[in-house]
Amino acid sequence: xRFWAVVLRHxxxxxxxxxxxxxxTLFTVSxxxxxxxxxxxIYSNALHIGEELDDDLRLVVYLDExxxxxxxxxxxxxxLKFDQVDRIEFVGREQAYKxxxxxxxxxxxxxxxxxxDFLPASIEVYPVRSxxxxxxxxxxxxxxxxxxxxxxxxxxxxxxERFYAFIQLMRVIIILSGSLLIMTTTFMVAHTIRLxxxxxxxxxxxxxLVGATNNYIRMPFLLEGxxxxxxxxxxxxxxxxxxxNWITLQFAGPAAITLLPFVFFDWPAVFAIIGIATLLCVVxxxxxxxxxxHL
Amino acid sequence: xxxxxSPPSTMIxxxxxxxxxxPDVQAITDISLTVARGELVxxxxxxxxGKTTLLRLxxxxxxxxxxxxxxxxxxxIKLPQRNIHLLRRKVGMAYQDFKLLxxxxxxxxxxxxxxxxxxxxSFIEKRTRELLAQLDLTRKYHTRAGELSRGEQQRVAIARxxxxxxxxxxxxxxxxxxxxxTTGRVMALFKQLNRKGATLVIATHDRSLFQxxxxxxxxLRFGRLRSPHEAPDQGGEADEDAPVMFEET
Numbered sequence: 001x002r003f004w005a006v007v008l009r010h011x012x013x014x015x016x017x018x019x020x021x022x023x024x025t026l027f028t029v030s031x032x033x034x035x036x037x038x039x040x041x042i043y044s045n046a047l048h049i050g051e052e053l054d055d056d057l058r059l060v061v062y063l064d065e066x067x068x069x070x071x072x073x074x075x076x077x078x079x080l081k082f083d084q085v086d087r088i089e090f091v092g093r094e095q096a097y098k099x100x101x102x103x104x105x106x107x108x109x110x111x112x113x114x115x116x117d118f119l120p121a122s123i124e125v126y127p128v129r130s131x132x133x134x135x136x137x138x139x140x141x142x143x144x145x146x147x148x149x150x151x152x153x154x155x156x157x158x159x160x161e162r163f164y165a166f167i168q169l170m171r172v173i174i175i176l177s178g179s180l181l182i183m184t185t186t187f188m189v190a191h192t193i194r195l196x197x198x199x200x201x202x203x204x205x206x207x208x209l210v211g212a213t214n215n216y217i218r219m220p221f222l223l224e225g226x227x228x229x230x231x232x233x234x235x236x237x238x239x240x241x242x243x244x245n246w247i248t249l250q251f252a253g254p255a256a257i258t259l260l261p262f263v264f265f266d267w268p269a270v271f272a273i274i275g276i277a278t279l280l281c282v283v284x285x286x287x288x289x290x291x292x293x294h295l
Numbered sequence: 296x297x298x299x300x301s302p303p304s305t306m307i308x309x310x311x312x313x314x315x316x317x318p319d320v321q322a323i324t325d326i327s328l329t330v331a332r333g334e335l336v337x338x339x340x341x342x343x344x345g346k347t348t349l350l351r352l353x354x355x356x357x358x359x360x361x362x363x364x365x366x367x368x369x370x371x372i373k374l375p376q377r378n379i380h381l382l383r384r385k386v387g388m389a390y391q392d393f394k395l396l397x398x399x400x401x402x403x404x405x406x407x408x409x410x411x412x413x414x415x416x417s418f419i420e421k422r423t424r425e426l427l428a429q430l431d432l433t434r435k436y437h438t439r440a441g442e443l444s445r446g447e448q449q450r451v452a453i454a455r456x457x458x459x460x461x462x463x464x465x466x467x468x469x470x471x472x473x474x475x476x477t478t479g480r481v482m483a484l485f486k487q488l489n490r491k492g493a494t495l496v497i498a499t500h501d502r503s504l505f506q507x508x509x510x511x512x513x514x515l516r517f518g519r520l521r522s523p524h525e526a527p528d529q530g531g532e533a534d535e536d537a538p539v540m541f542e543e544t
Contacts, residue, residue, distance in 0.1 A: 002413040002415075006410060203399075203407075205394075206394055206396065206407065207411060208379070209354075209356070209383060209388070210383060210407060211383035211408070211411050212411040214380075216411060
């Protein structure tokens with residue numbers, strides 16, 4: 001207990017001694033966390049939206065003839081041979097007619113006199129719900145087109161491709177901002193710790209001479225790094241929450257954002273982000289200690 | 296039932312210790328020396344004789360080029376860096392260059408030695424005031440060390456060295472900047488510690504300190520211990536084979 005009280009006192013003294021660079025580091029860490037978490041928030045919400053839209057994601061394979069049960073089994077086998085799917089439904093001509101009639105509702109009388117088998121039979125393929133399925137869906141469609149008796153394969157090609165491109169872009173941005181976060185937290189913290197080490201070089205030498213343990217000397221610097229990470233990430237997350245509230249308020253009302261789920265991180269995710277940023281800062285201070293503190 | 300291990304009767308034991316600084320400066324040559332628990336020893340010799348080097352070897356600020364150094368039962372040479380605090384907590388050293396933190400107060404400079412061994416704040420304050428009173432520095436409690444005269448800085452360095460009541464006190468020219476009265480105060484403090492059982496090695500070339508002393512006086516000359524049979528300040532070569540232990544007079 002007394003050890004930690006002493007360590008805390010030394011840490012506070014260090015931080016006050018180099019308060020200008022401490023402020024710069026905190027600002028940089030906060031900004032890096034804000035940039036990373038902002039894009040990550042958009043990405044994670046896009047994933048949710050993708051999952052919602054996935055409910056409607058299906059490939060409709062129109063056939064020239066209504067397949068008999070053995071042929072249905074053959075189609076099923078060939079589809080499963082290409083990829084795992086959530087489910088496969090066969091829609092006969094009459095079933096297709098009934099669906100169409102249901103869709104028309106009050107206007108279904110336009111179908112009067114139209115034969116009930118005028119619509120083609122089809123197979124509805126529901127891919128497994130994942131983002132990878134989005135990337136594979138075009139290849140899947142091309143494959144289904146090659147099956148015998150297939151007239152046409154239909155799916156929401158345009159939106160899927162755009163959505164997938166957006167997700168890919170977000171992934172790249174997240175990787176870049178994540179790299180920025182890692183670099184700033186580790187390098188900036190390492191730099192600040194290095195400044196503190198130089199500023200206190202005389203005192204550290206003296207501490208060693210009067211019998212301080214290695215932990216007694218090192219721990220304040222590790223704690224300094226941890227505090228920089230924790231406070232910096234906390235400020236970054238706070239700023240993100242403010243930004244999130246501003247966005248949701250700004251787009252509340254008629255905008256499309258109200259129709260789509262746009263939610264903030266849950267508490268475990270918030271703590272995980274702060275924890276990771278803290279850990280990165282500790283790594284930064286540890287590397288500075290290893291390089292510049294010769295005990 | 297095993298009896299408690301008794302503390303070693305020999306506090307400092309140097310066997311055939313030599314120290315060469317690069318490229319080829321022979322600071323100390325084949326010194327063998329034993330200091331018993333509770334002994335007060337004066338280490339004398341001209342400037343450059345090797346007094347400071349010898350103290351630095353005892354406190355493991357330096358490693359010898361060859362030989363063995365044993366301090367308070369610790370093999371100083373084999374002591375790993377991570378355990379060096381075990382030795383330093385037993386040894387209080389007043390450095391010739393004081394090693395004070397000029398931006399910190401006198402009290403802070405003394406307290407630092409007690410903080411590293413986790414003494415309570417109240418004890419640290421009490422002990423600091425007590426030491427400052429003994430060394431006539433009471434009014435300087437809150438003064439920054441950089442604002443003190445050299446004599447005052449020297450006394451602060453001594454106060455820090457003895458603050459923890461260490462088993463061994465090494466003092467390197469502790470009265471070099473002091474007047475006669477303050478020298479008397481410092482020596483009184485050292486003798487008080489010695490009476491309490493501490494082992495003291497005082498490196499000095501101030502003859503007045505050990506002129507009529509009942510304690511052992513060891514003279515270093517050109518990095519070697521001078522033979523007791525040799526006339527002082529003759530500049531003659533010491534008997535290399537015989538480790539010298541001046542008897543108490």
